[in-house]
Amino acid sequence: MNTQDYLERIRYQGPLTPDLETLQALHEAHMLAVPFENLSIHYGQPIVLNEEVLYNKIVSRRRGGFCYELNGLFAWLLRELGFRVTLLSAGVANQKQDGGYNPDFDHLTLRVHDLAGSDWLVDVGFGDSFRLPLRLELEVEQDGADGHTYQLIEEGDYWILRQRDGAGFEPQYRFTLQPRALSDFNARCHYHQTSPDSGFTKKRVCSLALPDGRLTLSDLLLITTLQGRREERSLSNEQEYVATLAKLFDITI
Template identity: 55%
Template sequence: MDVTTYLNRINYSRSLEPNLETLHQLHYCHLLAVPFENLSIHLNQPIHLNLEALYHKIVRQHRGGFCYELNSLFSWLLQQLGFKVTLLSAQVAREDGNFGREFGHLTLLVKDTESWLVDVGFGDSFLYPLKLENSTEQIQKREHYKLINNDETWIFYYKKEGDYKPQYCFTLTPRNLTDFQTTCEYNQTSPQSIFTRSRICTKATPTGRVTLSDNRLIITQNGQREEHTLNTEAEYNKTLQDYFNINLGY
């Protein structure tokens, strides 16, 4: 890995000391620069969990990815900078109140004097790491989060419309990247996977979020939402370029 090129990709030029402030700023910069997207699946481009290949796609080709890609590559960067990082398996919450399959989401644990949940691959989520602390309400830019410990399982909650709703659960069992390959393949091929049903490209902005969901461009700024419909594929590709700096003809 060329660390400098990666840092340029996420527009990071501050301290490289492996401390909490650096971790917070790297996390924030990553979310503002690298989109959560599943475009490779709809372009019939197989996703292999190979760090060199992911580095080429996300850093050199200026693309994004989904959790297996974004968090695994970010963990590699953090390790290069001297952070202690563990890959964790998470199960995503379903509408029926249950949780999905094991390895359905890849998230990270980073330890310094304390432990932090780190995740740059869950779409619209926390901008800075969350302290692994039971039941403490953690507030970031008016958004409220909480981690609840239940025996060996932790559940990540996000407050929406006044109520805390589960997003995913996880244990602290260390995992290897290869452990996620089967579910990664499922998520990019199965008709039951949410990733095969529609195209998504989204990233945080300093004032909100910009999202391209199929042919809808959704821009949220300071709590105000605008939505525009894109009528042609050419318009879609231009929007990808203009808002995400993604050129699919790269």
Template identity: 45%
Template sequence: MNSAQADAYLRRIGAERPAGPTIEVLRELHVRHLRAVPFENLSIHLGEEIVLDENALLDKVVGARRGGFCYELNGAFAALLTTLGFEVTLLAGRVFGKGDRVGIPYDHLALRVGTADGGEWLADVGFGAHSLFPLAFGERGEQEDPGGTFRVVEAAEREEAQREDGERAGKFGDVDVLRDGKPVYRLEVRPRVLGDFVVGAWWHSTSPASHFTQSLVCSRVTEDDGRITLSGRGLTVTSPDGERSVTDLETDEEVLETYRERFGIEMERVPQVRKADKSG
């Protein structure tokens, strides 16, 4: 990413060029990103190719003023942070589902970010509802955030009763991220590159078992740190204190206007859930 691209990205999220790679700057960029760039899976249902390449991500997130899912949002954010002087490591994660089971390899992409003061932080602008601010990567106690109470813990310590998985977690140094006491995802601490996540993005874009192929979602943090989400034709507004209101949009015009006015996304047609191929 060159300087002009970085400036355009900063304008996209409403931020000024920072003086240096500090935690204060990281916190501001993180929350501004969550407010400006929606978490969305519209490309899957519009028949658009998802390309995990820096220039392609910038074209989508900055040029087309779109959002994306974790690989795209955290991939683009990593490029911006690196250009601004932060030390950024891409981490592969597996999201916890029903029965405390982890998902596929390369299920999620998150960022380990080093700042000028020597701190290390877990940044994630690509998980939908999550922490508003970066989490201290090395802190093992509770971390309070507007999004909940978070903890980053050694995975092996959570699974002492499951010897086989506990040994694997301990060997590789995996960490689990918990929100309000419940596991959200497991991260490997070894560094990855963007190309490593192509298979995960492909699976989530094509598999009938992926929740991304089963429904539409477009969501972002609001200016008062609540959340607004459009899922299909259902518009949900969640206040900072957790109160929710739901509105059913009746016409295509209302849906397109909501994408435009609430998320800054211009589209000519309303996306429809595409049936994933079950033959494979």
């Protein structure tokens, strides 16, 4: 890995000391620079969970990706900078299952160890989610720097990440602290690329955090959220879609 090229990709010019302040700055920079997107699935580009392949896609070709790609590559960068990182398997909350969760390995998230007296939940691959790492501490409400409050609770063998929704909390995903390897996610990654039951095969999505909101392109629907105000605009055709990807997300397929 050329760490300098990666840091330029996420427009990061700050300190590189492996401490909490650096982790927070890298996390937010990544969210603001690298889109969450599933376009490879819709353009016949196989997603291979290999660090060198992911680096070529996200850094060299300036693309985005989904959780396995974004968090898998970010973990490599953090290790290169001296952080201790563990890959964790998670199951995303599935409202269609009446409060249930998708299977393990449905999502890849990260644990960064021993900074400022704690371990941290790190995730640059869950789309519209917390922009700053969350302390791995139960029952504590934490500001995600994205306009939402988060809390971790424990149920059996699982930790549950919850986001405040009105007066209560809604589950986002559940995970264990068992260390995983990137290759452990191959089967579920293949499922999300090929199964008609996967949300990723149903429509194209490209989404990027802004300093005061978020841009999302969902098929031909462009959603702009700024300071809590949401606007939607339908694109007219595929030509405008391609032009919007290039202009707003700096992505060329």
